[in-house]
Ligand code: CAA
């Protein structure tokens with residue numbers, strides 16, 4: 001029963017999706033995980049499989065080629081994929097919770113008709129906010145867009161952009177009027193052929209199959225029709241989408257922690273020392289019990305935030321809590337899982353050490369853990385000061 005949330009009810013459709021994604025993750029992604037990690041490359045057949053499985057338009061309406069499922073369904077898919085490979089999980093997460101959601105929420109009918117079917121069917125998306133000099137301070141971005149007739153000319157650089165090595169559709173945040181500060185930030189839709197240059201592909205500690213690149217824009221011409229959400233509205237789009245996206249990262253970290261737990265615990269009941277299974281020593285059993293509590297708490301926070309979002313209730317504080325806590329749990333459970341398996345846990349053979357390497361990113365992207373704490377603290381200050 002591992003990974004089945006206990007205090008939440010799921011629709012039949014959501015339960016079925018969990019089972020389908022779990023099977024896809026184990027059968028199709030599973031055999032590629034180690035090779036993709038070692039080659040630092042997402043296998044094209046895995047990307048294609050995600051499209052074929054309907055995982056690239058989970059919330060997208062059926063008339064736009066999507067699966068028309070709930071937000072919670074997207075979160076379930078991210079969690080199930082992360083149990084097997086957090087890299088594939090973040091690819092699907094960014095594509096759905098960040099890219100598709102911008103189109104679904106802020107796109108004009110024409111933009112939705114044009115882009116959503118492509119994104120559901122075959123074209124991978126990237127969300128380009130961070131820059132070399134602006135990570136946490138995202139609204140200080142330096143990329144500029146200047147109007148030229150019916151086009152915008154974009155100049156600047158983006159850094160650490162997930163999916164960007166394979167992506168064909170890019171949401172780029174640029175400032176059209178720096179005199180207005182962050183109220184000049186505008187979101188543009190761009191395609192690779194408009195002149196997006198991949199300047200550098202990062203080599204990373206974890207989620208190594210997920211591409212992370214620096215992008216340069218050198219007088220890149222984008223049609224005015226590709227402004228999404230309105231001029232000067234980009235900062236609000238970015239943070240409102242990130243509030244949702246953070247629930248996705250919480251689900252990724254939850255799935256990762258559960259995946260490590262599921263991989264290591266059975267070993268502790270097979271491995272015998274001093275004449276008994278090592279998992280039956282109280283020192284080990286209590287560690288596993290505490291990890292189970294951590295997993296349950298991360299699960300409850302994550303699905304609570306997802307349901308609040310889905311019901312149209314305030315969820316920013318709960319999303320920050322879920323992302324913060326699931327990242328803590330992912331690091332601690334995957335770290336302990338290595339120790340539970342002893343020497344073999346430290347080798348590449350078991351795949352357990354990879355979960356730990358992959359866990360570190362949870363406290364960094366989509367807002368560092370300090371940014372989540374700052375977000376939560378602002379609610380406390382508002383209520384009590
Ligand atoms: N929700 C809604 N609105 C928010 C908000 C939130 N959580 N935080 C701030 N805002 C709004 C404020 O209301 C304000 O808007 P108005 O002027 O219209 O009222 C505006 O943003 C500025 O507010 P602040 O001055 O308080 O904000 P700031 O400039 O100090 O920082 C921030 C704002 C950049 C959003 C920062 O809090 C933050 O979240 N930084 C992290 C950036 C981030 O998450 N980047 C992720 C990149 S994508 C990615 O990482 C994907 C991936 O890896 C997979």
Ligand code: FAD
Pocket residue numbers: 094127128129130134135136137159160161162163204212361364365366367368369370371374
């Ligand atoms: P900094 O902001 O420089 O932070 C450094 C340290 O200072 C952190 O510990 C931070 O918590 C702390 N700090 C900063 N400000 C404060 C404060 N006010 N109070 C307390 N402490 C503070 N970005 C995208 O736009 N799109 C993507 O697809 C994307 N994918 C990514 C994938 C990977 C693998 C990585 C590593 C990053 C990705 N990012 C992406 C960028 C990511 O969102 C940023 O790295 C993150 O927001 C942190 O920014 P930074 O790296 O500049 O760190």
